[in-house]
Amino acid sequence: MNSEVDVAVIGAGQAGLSAAYYLRRFGVEPESGFVVLDHAPGPGGAWQFRWPSLTLSTVNGVHDLPGLGFAETVGVDPHDPEAALVHASSAVPHYFATYEKQFELPVHRPVHTRVVCARGERLRIETDSGVVSARGLINATGTWERPFIPRYPGAESFTGRQVHTRDYSSAQDFAGQHVLVVGGGISAVQLLDEISRVTTTTWVTRRPPEFRDEPFTPEIGRAAVALVEDRVRRGLPPGSVVSVTGLPVTPAIRAARERGVLARQPMFSEITEDGVRWADGHEEKVDVILWCTGFRSSLDHLAPLRLRGPGGGITMTGRLATQVASDPRIHLVGYGPSSSTIGANRAGQAAARELTRHLGLPAPT
Numbered sequence: 001m002n003s004e005v006d007v008a009v010i011g012a013g014q015a016g017l018s019a020a021y022y023l024r025r026f027g028v029e030p031e032s033g034f035v036v037l038d039h040a041p042g043p044g045g046a047w048q049f050r051w052p053s054l055t056l057s058t059v060n061g062v063h064d065l066p067g068l069g070f071a072e073t074v075g076v077d078p079h080d081p082e083a084a085l086v087h088a089s090s091a092v093p094h095y096f097a098t099y100e101k102q103f104e105l106p107v108h109r110p111v112h113t114r115v116v117c118a119r120g121e122r123l124r125i126e127t128d129s130g131v132v133s134a135r136g137l138i139n140a141t142g143t144w145e146r147p148f149i150p151r152y153p154g155a156e157s158f159t160g161r162q163v164h165t166r167d168y169s170s171a172q173d174f175a176g177q178h179v180l181v182v183g184g185g186i187s188a189v190q191l192l193d194e195i196s197r198v199t200t201t202t203w204v205t206r207r208p209p210e211f212r213d214e215p216f217t218p219e220i221g222r223a224a225v226a227l228v229e230d231r232v233r234r235g236l237p238p239g240s241v242v243s244v245t246g247l248p249v250t251p252a253i254r255a256a257r258e259r260g261v262l263a264r265q266p267m268f269s270e271i272t273e274d275g276v277r278w279a280d281g282h283e284e285k286v287d288v289i290l291w292c293t294g295f296r297s298s299l300d301h302l303a304p305l306r307l308r309g310p311g312g313g314i315t316m317t318g319r320l321a322t323q324v325a326s327d328p329r330i331h332l333v334g335y336g337p338s339s340s341t342i343g344a345n346r347a348g349q350a351a352a353r354e355l356t357r358h359l360g361l362p363a364p365t
């Protein structure tokens with residue numbers, strides 16, 4: 001791996017691969033001009049770790065990376081009935097592996113970035129495979145490795161099992177146990193649907209969930225992205241998009257509703273030794289608390305750069321809010337408004353374009 005490059009990309013998920021594709025396209029040489037560092041064992045970004053029941057028919061949709069179609073690469077159209085048999089955790093890694101090869105992207109793995117520091121004009125990227133010095137950085141480290149569990153009093157005293165979405169493998173793991181599912185997002189509803197087929201469940205959310213019966217329109221998508229974009233431009237943490245998009249009512253969700261599984265209760269106020277207690281004093285015994293409470297951005301390795309401001313987030317600027325306002329050499333992609341597969345694509349392009357310009361690298365064509 002070259003130790004001096006113009007641009008280092010950290011992360012080879014949808015966002016990092018899109019950025020790498022456009023860096024190439026904008027004339028930055030692979031290896032001598034830029035490298036991609038990823039600490040996962042294989043291609044696929046976070047998709048390689050997702051649970052087996054997440055199939056091409058239950059994902060929201062994996063958008064094509066620039067220049068290569070997903071459906072033709074994996075040989076299955078997500079709308080075909082057989083998509084229900086294809087695990088996202090194998091199809092997406094296959095797609096990304098083909099992509100990396102086809103566009104000769106200089107992905108180095110497994111390379112773990114421990115920390116990034118500023119050294120004058122350059123950035124020093126310390127990895128477990130040596131130091132890389134770069135003039136610019138595109139950070140694309142996603143959220144999968146920062147599962148978020150809110151704090152509730154009594155959590156340490158609970159004698160049952162506490163797990164996060166990230167630990168989920170199969171509903172069968174909970175057979176015979178009473179499972180409390182926490183969270184109002186799509187993952188919570190999907191896992192609740194699966195688990196409630198094999199055992200008893202309770203569902204709690206902070207706010208009443210808003211189900212959306214009508215199809216997801218581009219306007220709804222744009223409104224969600226605009227809200228998050230506005231927050232990061234003001235230096236606030238990105239926040240959740242479900243409040244804007246609502247929960248799509250799929251046939252599986254409709255069936256779960258009819259089974260009475262989606263009777264939601266408000267959040268409990270504390271965790272007890274063997275369950276949870278609500279503010280009005282009533283208690284429920286549970287064996288497992290499944291926290292479907294989302295993720296935060298994996299940005300710990302950037303801590304020495306002190307990018308966070310008083311708002312608790314990183315103030316972002318640039319056309320698609322990928323550029324760090326306080327340090328224009330750094331772009332965050334797959335962060336905030338670009339944390340979807342389609343957003344990651346666009347962000348990769350915007351970041352590659354703006355960074356190559358900023359560094360005076362070959363002009364984008």
Ligand SMILES: Cc1cc2nc3c(=O)[nH]c(=O)nc-3n(C[C@H](O)[C@H](O)[C@H](O)COP(=O)(O)OP(=O)(O)OC[C@H]3O[C@@H](n4cnc5c(N)ncnc54)[C@H](O)[C@@H]3O)c2cc1C
Nearest residue numbers: 011013014015039045046059060061113142334339340341
């Ligand atoms: C359960 C679930 C389902 C989802 N379904 C959809 C969907 O259907 N459609 C959709 O558009 N979006 C979906 N999303 C969101 C979607 O996954 C992301 O928006 C997108 O795939 C993330 O791409 P990414 O490149 O930002 O991150 P990732 O895919 O997480 O890639 C980040 C990469 O960075 C690497 N990395 C992290 N830290 C380091 C480090 N310190 N050093 C080196 N490498 C590092 C990781 O190994 C990883 O390969 C889903 C998210 C979840 C949690």
